[in-house]
Amino acid sequence: MSKDYLAARQKKLISQLKRIGAEALLVTSETNVTYLTGFSGDSSYLLIGKSQTVLISDGRYTTQLEEECPGLDVYIRKATESMTAALEKVLKKAHLPKLGFESHVVTCDLLDALSGLTPAVQWIPVSGLVEELRMIKDVSEIQEIREAVSQAQRGYEVFRAMLTDEMTELQGAHELEHAMRRFGARQAAFDPIVAVGERAALPHAIPTQKQVGEAPFLLVDWGAMTQKGYRSDLTRMIVHGRTSAKFEKVYQTVLKAQVAAIKAIRPGVSCQEVDQTARTIIQKAGFGKQFTHSLGHGIGLDIHEGPRLGGNITTELKPGMIVTVEPGIYLPGWGGVRIEDDVLVTRTGHEVLTSVPKDFESTIL
């Protein structure tokens, strides 16, 4: 990652500290540390402020930090030195009487430990500040997510070509992850869902020993994670047998809702408006109660980030946000259909980052 992008992220964060009345922020969320420094390891805290920015890590990561974070001020604690003892040393040198901490991440026990440090610090709870910055992706992040999409799509092609009637959901999920890794993915973005027939009625189906041949269709919800940790998230249906007219009706309804919702995406539109666009179409077709979840969510270093495309979310879309659009209709005991793409909000509208065909004909194996 270019140092310029990291510097810009740090600068943006620092510029917000005044507003919360803190000289610096102690970042303890691993993902937020990665976002601000490019460091991909764990067990490390970042103290970031106008006067000083320092990463506290340990000896396992000395070499990795030199490679990943050249120029970053690093404090390597000894094996016998606890994280809080190391932090105490760093704080003694700095003069930071008011410090923010991530109250949505820090446990009660850790806050107790922080409160006992000398010199005395006034700890100010700060919730979701870095996560708010992370909602808007910069150019290097958009590039990473494009890469995660490409890895997912190429892996899916291999997986689709490998399908047999005998393959179980579990084997399918494993083959899919393995295939994405062939194209450079560090791992799957999340445990892939391969749900055969009626199991597709479970929005978060866990793969079982059920075989692909046991029903005429399956649902696949998958994504890739790049080496740097960025993720993609897609869903497609695969039809390999005779389906009913009802199946096609459900499919076309979901597709129509998804396409309309994507079309609605542009800066200034609220998340709930986009959700409502899809929901109205599904309701009119008589399946409103079977669309049981929000329309979508942001993706990035986490598989679920802000903003959420949900019924009560008034957040306005802004250029640089990347969201999933994934309406679904779930009929217990019968099956379900979901179609999901990843969409970048651009200055003038949107760009669909994913490109696996999704018209009904293309689902047929």
Add this chain to the structure above:
Amino acid sequence: MSKDYLAARQKKLISQLKRIGAEALLVTSETNVTYLTGFSGDSSYLLIGKSQTVLISDGRYTTQLEEECPGLDVYIRKATESMTAALEKVLKKAHLPKLGFESHVVTCDLLDALSGLTPAVQWIPVSGLVEELRMIKDVSEIQEIREAVSQAQRGYEVFRAMLTDEMTELQGAHELEHAMRRFGARQAAFDPIVAVGERAALPHAIPTQKQVGEAPFLLVDWGAMTQKGYRSDLTRMIVHGRTSAKFEKVYQTVLKAQVAAIKAIRPGVSCQEVDQTARTIIQKAGFGKQFTHSLGHGIGLDIHEGPRLGGNITTELKPGMIVTVEPGIYLPGWGGVRIEDDVLVTRTGHEVLTSVPKDFESTIL
């Protein structure tokens, strides 16, 4: 998992609540919820006490809960109902003025939310109580870890047979995970380490594009996770070229230290004694400073659990504990050697659960 084991775990926990002055404990750690109920999903809290035990979950898990937790009292919250709102409803029905919460897990924001609930509850911080129970594995857990060992070992055989000079560390790590899944693993117990030549000097090496053929030896640190979430953890060296006399000397030193430490394992011996047994042998051979970490750690639902076999840990070993024994010698720029097995503490001594050959000859491909 048999309901009897789960009932026994719950009973043990409940019997300890009096000591901490609470009528019940709110379990928010996902892993601890799994341990106490057998439920393998996430986003669920368990309220457990003498008068009532109830799991609060959501609609995605209704079917899974019926399968995994028959007989467990379950509150399914609606999509529009927050977890804390659901908890409030449950608490209103119960009469629990003093409630424990997992202070090492609960974030400051969550405690704020809990403190605002009605009826008013006195929240008592409880740290590591379930984790303490988890240190001693029951028969069903030992069986699961044996399964995780078997999956890891069979996967390793396939991986070892597949090795080529051209294979990269990353490809190797992916093939290894894929092979373990062939034998029923849900996934790798942790990201496998495949470290070629001098990269073996990094105790937590992250796989790179380095090829197996670039050095005469490699280190492989891997394990499997069963469908129920239990883990194994092994390390072996593979030699496929001409190594130096120094390599064999380092190898034999680590092996001697590891075998001696395993021999020392029995009930009543302290963790630090076992660590010291290995450390003394490595120190005498002149490599004391190159053995930079603790000797081992417990394994179970987490890859790192109690007890830690470390220099300052006075915990006494007890029957049912399962620990890794993994001394290592790391020489930056040259390479490293680590050998790791999983050992069960029995009533009369110990049983080594892992059985991949480790004499020097057997490392040669």
